[in-house]
Amino acid sequence: MPNKITQLFNIKYPIIQAGMIWNSGWRLASAASNSGILGLIGAGSMYPDVLREHIQKCKQATNKPFGVNVPMLYPNIEEIMNIIVEEGVKIVFTSAGNPKTWTKWLQEKGITVVHVVSSVKFALKAQDAGVDAVVAEGFEAGGHNGRDETTTLTLIPMVREQLQTPLIAAGGIATGKAMLACMVLGADGVQVGSRFVASTESSAHQAFKQVVVDAKEGDTQLTLKELAPVRLIKNKFYQQVEDLYKTGPTPEQLKELLGRARAKKGMFEGDLEEGELEIGQIAGLIHDIKPVAEIVKDMVEEFEEAKNGVINL
Numbered sequence: 391m392p393n394k395i396t397q398l399f400n401i402k403y404p405i406i407q408a409g410m411i412w413n414s415g416w417r418l419a420s421a422a423s424n425s426g427i428l429g430l431i432g433a434g435s436m437y438p439d440v441l442r443e444h445i446q447k448c449k450q451a452t453n454k455p456f457g458v459n460v461p462m463l464y465p466n467i468e469e470i471m472n473i474i475v476e477e478g479v480k481i482v483f484t485s486a487g488n489p490k491t492w493t494k495w496l497q498e499k500g501i502t503v504v505h506v507v508s509s510v511k512f513a514l515k516a517q518d519a520g521v522d523a524v525v526a527e528g529f530e531a532g533g534h535n536g537r538d539e540t541t542t543l544t545l546i547p548m549v550r551e552q553l554q555t556p557l558i559a560a561g562g563i564a565t566g567k568a569m570l571a572c573m574v575l576g577a578d579g580v581q582v583g584s585r586f587v588a589s590t591e592s593s594a595h596q597a598f599k600q601v602v603v604d605a606k607e608g609d610t611q612l613t614l615k616e617l618a619p620v621r622l623i624k625n626k627f628y629q630q631v632e633d634l635y636k637t638g639p640t641p642e643q644l645k646e647l648l649g650r651a652r653a654k655k656g657m658f659e660g661d662l663e664e665g666e667l668e669i670g671q672i673a674g675l676i677h678d679i680k681p682v683a684e685i686v687k688d689m690v691e692e693f694e695e696a697k698n699g700v701i702n703l
């Protein structure tokens with residue numbers, strides 16, 4: 391399936407395993423890269439020394455290209471970026487921040503830079519910053535997201551209309567058919583998050599993986615828009631947020647309820663009541679926990695079948 395994205399990253403299929411806090415460590419990233427797609431280590435939940443260890447283990451587990459996702463809202467960014475350079479990582483996906491801050495610096499060191507956005511305006515800003523590709527993520531995606539409720543189906547063609555830079559679609563893609571749809575709409579590749587949470591190699595707690603498998607349509611909601619909008623499973627913690635909203639809270643009160651380490655508690659430690667459980671709407675279509683290699687094989691086969699089937703429509 392050679393195209394702009396496979397060439398940019400030197401991979402077999404134009405699929406990216408998304409960087410995801412508490413889910414995408416070296417095991418998931420190396421399994422993804424060994425399956426012919428691009429694996430990403432999610433640096434957002436790692437202290438600098440932990441990230442270094444994950445990079446080193448990933449290098450031992452695969453000789454294929456892999457990258458690191460760096461959400462720029464977390465502290466220690468300079469230290470994180472220096473480790474990435476020192477360890478010879480060749481691909482960085484930045485998110486949650488200004489793409490101008492690090493793009494040139496990384497590219498000068500021979501690193502391919504991709505930035506994640508959720509609107510046309512920010513896609514163009516990323517292009518102006520000189521990134522090598524843009525990920526455009528729709529409202530249905532798991533994890534942190536934009537404030538506007540633009541879905542993948544509408545965002546991708548609108549970004550494509552104005553963007554010259556290679557475009558990767560994200561949000562709601564867990565099957566080969568969805569991948570094909572996004573590529574028909576103008577994407578050059580896809581970034582997949584939620585589907586890989588429910589993989590054997592993800593570092594999510596088994597109880598959280600099971601929540602994803604059991605989730606039905608309507609079980610997630612984008613919330614906490616005043617702080618950093620995030621799509622969550624509607625569990626007890628989510629209900630506490632909703633109850634607080636009814637009292638007209640200040641951002642400080644929301645911050646206090648959120649507290650610290652909620653995401654770790656929920657996704658990594660498996661506290662399904664008090665923890666923050668980040669997942670996308672597409673969880674309703676995820677029915678099993680499978681090895682990454684099988685997920686990729688199924689997606690690619692379904693993509694090819696659907697592509698051939700479309701001709702007969």
Ligand SMILES: Cc1cc2nc3c(=O)[nH]c(=O)nc-3n(C[C@H](O)[C@H](O)[C@H](O)COP(=O)(O)O)c2cc1C
Pocket residue numbers: 408409410411413432433434435459460461484485486506527530531532533534560561562563564581582583584585587657668669670671672
């Ligand atoms: C559990 C979870 C954690 C995430 N953490 C991050 C992150 O650390 N950095 C980031 O840029 N995006 C993060 N995301 C968003 C993903 O990178 C990806 O763009 C998104 O999951 C795609 O939508 P999908 O979940 O519908 O496949 C996260 C998503 C999930 C589900």
